[in-house]
Amino acid sequence: MKRIIVILAILSSLLLADSVNGWQPLHESVYKSDFELMKKIVEKGDCDIDLQSKAGISPLHIAVKTRNLLMVNYLLDHGADVDIQDNNGYTPLHYAISARRLKIVRSLVMHDADVNLANNAGITPLQQAAYTNDFAIVDYLLDNGADPDILNANGINACELAYAKGNFSMAHHLKPYTHGECGKYVNELKTTKRGK
Incomplete structure (x- = not known):
């Protein structure tokens, strides 16, 4: 039953997100702070952890913007590009600074943010x-x-x-x-x- 719910959540996210802003299930799971769904999507291994939306927003940008240190660390530990830039050139570090989140800034720098x-x-x-x-x-x-x-x-x-x-x-x-x-x-x- 859990597997069906996860599949339905992924399909629902795909239909909604892809048509509006280019978000994929990974983007949506991070935005909704659904750690377990995000983890399943990443561990499934068939998605690009750095996939960017139409605005160049990556899942890591979203995790930083939503101030979710747990997700930030998980994405970084699973290979997310710490210096990925959105269409305006903002990195996750810029986002963390705008949100005034020193703990996230520290995490990004410890993961070699430029x-x-x-x-x-x-x-x-x-x-x-x-x-x-x-x-x-x-x-x-x-x-x-x-x-x-x-x-x-x-x-x-x-x-x-x-x-x-x-x-x-x-x-x-x-x-x-x-x-x-x-x-x-x-x-x-x-x-x-x-x-x-």
Whole structure:
């Protein structure tokens, strides 16, 4: 009976998902946080664990977005590409940073995520963390090789991005690590504050 239910769930997911957004049963099982179904699909072995939807979303992206560390680790332990990018170039690490999930960030980095891999706009994980003003993630990324001097498509680094966003404490925090232009912005901030 269980086998019939699993088969029906897979067929139902296929009919629904494939026509709408290109999701397959593995995508659906991860999205629904159905660990047992996901595990059965992966162990069956006839699906691509990195299969991407029409938007380039992989099951790992979904596991990160739904903040499911158990599924993230399972997919990574079964060969999911830790640096897979969606159609906008976002990696699972970018997703974890946007969700402000340090435990998932740690797991991805421990599975060799590239801490300097930029999206299509040139935004690195460190820039994403600076933008979201997450000090714990910024420090973790810096401790694991993130380069604070990489410039995005607009020609600015993580410190400048934090400053432009109004995250002045973050800009001050990143300044000692930065060899680029951030210093002038942080100095302007100090001058402006003194003048008030």
